[in-house]
Amino acid sequence: MTGAILVLNAGSSSLKFTLYASSAAGPRPLVRGQVEGLTTTPAFVARDAQDRVVQQRDWPDRDALGQAGAVTYVLDFVRQQQSQQTLAAVGHRVVHGGEEFDAPVRIDAEVLARLERLVPLAPLHQPHNLAPMRVIAERAPTVPQVACFDTSFHRTQEPVARAFGLPSEITERGVRRYGFHGLSYEYIADVFPRFDPAAARGRVVAAHLGNGASMCAMKAGRSIATTMGFTALDGLMMGTRAGALDPGVVLYLLDELEMDARAIERLLYHQSGLLGVSGVSSDMRTLLSSDDPRAAFAIALFCYRVRRELGSLAAALGGIDAIVFTGGIGEHAASIRERICRDAQWLGVTLDEQSNAAGGPRISGELSRVSAWVIPTDEEAMIARHTFAALEAG
Numbered sequence: 282m283t284g285a286i287l288v289l290n291a292g293s294s295s296l297k298f299t300l301y302a303s304s305a306a307g308p309r310p311l312v313r314g315q316v317e318g319l320t321t322t323p324a325f326v327a328r329d330a331q332d333r334v335v336q337q338r339d340w341p342d343r344d345a346l347g348q349a350g351a352v353t354y355v356l357d358f359v360r361q362q363q364s365q366q367t368l369a370a371v372g373h374r375v376v377h378g379g380e381e382f383d384a385p386v387r388i389d390a391e392v393l394a395r396l397e398r399l400v401p402l403a404p405l406h407q408p409h410n411l412a413p414m415r416v417i418a419e420r421a422p423t424v425p426q427v428a429c430f431d432t433s434f435h436r437t438q439e440p441v442a443r444a445f446g447l448p449s450e451i452t453e454r455g456v457r458r459y460g461f462h463g464l465s466y467e468y469i470a471d472v473f474p475r476f477d478p479a480a481a482r483g484r485v486v487a488a489h490l491g492n493g494a495s496m497c498a499m500k501a502g503r504s505i506a507t508t509m510g511f512t513a514l515d516g517l518m519m520g521t522r523a524g525a526l527d528p529g530v531v532l533y534l535l536d537e538l539e540m541d542a543r544a545i546e547r548l549l550y551h552q553s554g555l556l557g558v559s560g561v562s563s564d565m566r567t568l569l570s571s572d573d574p575r576a577a578f579a580i581a582l583f584c585y586r587v588r589r590e591l592g593s594l595a596a597a598l599g600g601i602d603a604i605v606f607t608g609g610i611g612e613h614a615a616s617i618r619e620r621i622c623r624d625a626q627w628l629g630v631t632l633d634e635q636s637n638a639a640g641g642p643r644i645s646g647e648l649s650r651v652s653a654w655v656i657p658t659d660e661e662a663m664i665a666r667h668t669f670a671a672l673e674a675g
Contacts, residue, residue: 284369285311286668287359288661289352291373291409294320296351299661300359302366308665312362316351323351327358335362348409352416370425371417372668374464374660376406376513378430379455385433385667388414388426396428402455403512405550427668434463434470437503442597445511458515460507462489462497464660469605470502471663476642477652480603486594488587489658490617491608492520492563496587498594506597508590514549518586520563523553525586555579565610565617584617588624601628601651606644607658618644622653 286308290297297315301308312335314327323340336358340346346354360368373388379399386392393414400407414426435443443458466487474481485499494517498506508516508525518524526549534540540548548557556563559579561571568576595601604625606618615637622632622644629650637644641655 285359285363285366286369286665287356287371288664288668289355289371289373289413290661290664291348291352291413293405293409294318296348296355296413297661298355298359299665300362301662301665303369303669308662308669310662312359313661314355316346316355319346319348319351325351325354325358348412349416352413353420356417356420368421368424370427370668370672371413371421372427372429372664373410373414374431374664375410375428376431376461377403377459378428378432379459382428382430383433383436385427385429385671387671388418388428392428402459405546406513425672427664427671429464429664429667431461431463432459434467435460435497435504435507438505438507442506456511458507458510460495460497460504461509461513462493462495462507463504464663465489465607465658466497466499466504466507468658468660468663469607469656470499472656473502473603473605473654476654476656477603480652483602484595484598484600485603485605486591486598486601487605487607488591488611488621489608490517490587490606490611490614493522494519494524494608494610496590496594498598500598506594508594516586517590518558518583519554520565521551521554521556523549523557555583558582565614569614569616580617584620584624587621591621591625591628595628603652603654604630605654605656607656612640612655612657615640618653618655625651625653 286301288299295315295317299313300311302311310330312327312329316323316325318324322342323346325338326334327336329335377399379402381395396411417426445457447456469487482501486496487499488496493513495507495509497504514522516524531545534545555568559568559576561573561576562568568580610617618637619632622630630653631646631649633644633646643654645653
């Protein structure tokens with residue numbers, strides 16, 4: 282197949298994109314960028330493959346652009362960048378595929394309608410993922426579009442790993458564990474054999490640690506268990522999300538504090554986690570540089586939750602051969618990796634301090650029974666691969 286692939290990752294306040302060229306070795310990134318501040322003051326920046334800025338622009342207020350305007354601007358920009366290749370397709374990151382979608386799919390009116398029905402499962406993410414599809418269908422109706430799902434990678438889990446202890450009539454409405462960050466974990470599963478072939482064939486826990494954070498237990502590159510469940514709120518404490526929470530707390534918020542569903546939603550998604558505990562920031566870099574004791578406690582709680590979940594995932598695997606750190610915190614916060622690895626000594630992890638400070642890729646000692654690695658993730662590359670494959674399959 283010839284032509285370029287545009288990959289879009291749309292959120293509530295930003296639109297990230299990467300333009301890929303086709304090559305014999307697979308998709309090759311040409312330019313990447315984003316429009317930030319869609320709900321405040323939008324700003325566009327794009328960089329080439331050498332990380333050089335090729336274009337920047339600001340808008341005075343959010344009403345000057347909006348999400349539809351951002352998609353249109355990006356579409357026009359990438360068309361200007363193309364010299365010899367036409368735009369062959371657009372690949373989209375979609376948070377939720379529900380029970381219906383276990384693999385990437387070509388988008389048409391029927392598929393879009395089915396994806397709309399999944400909005401109640403991810404009300405804060407799914408609408409933003411779907412909106413660009415409509416804009417492109419209007420602006421470029423002949424360009425194929427492909428949806429790639431964050432939930433698909435976890436469909437290999439056993440039914441017992443995906444079930445809640447709820448009555449079957451509720452489970453049958455789709456209330457079960459789905460797991461997220463699947464495109465990131467799929468990328469790690471794809472590239473990890475290049476780093477540690479023996480461990481990749483065995484039991485691996487990948488930790489996608491960032492503003493959104495989760496962990497995944499993989500056996501021979503297949504998802505066995507993961508920390509996120511029905512929504513992206515479960516599991517680890519995150520930048521602004523609480524993570525695992527006794528459901529009784531929600532009942533308390535309803536009954537005693539008289540909070541309604543929308544107020545609880547704001548609390549759990551936007552006002553909790555590192556931000557809520559520290560009262561300082563949701564950004565781990567800010568917390569690590571702060572001398573506020575609340576920041577130190579928030580960091581300690583974040584690492585403790587990783588420690589607890591690591592033990593749980595190791596149990597699900599029946600042992601562990603390797604740990605892989607990825608995501609913004611996992612890739613860049615050496616002190617956080619150090620604390621997590623030292624907490625995991627009981628599992629057989631021996632940290633190499635010098636390698637960890639240098640960013641890896643291997644950060645465990647040569648004699649460590651469990652190897653530890655730092656591998657940058659690339660969800661956009663995974664989407665590009667799936668999009669190319671979907672087009673070639675017709």
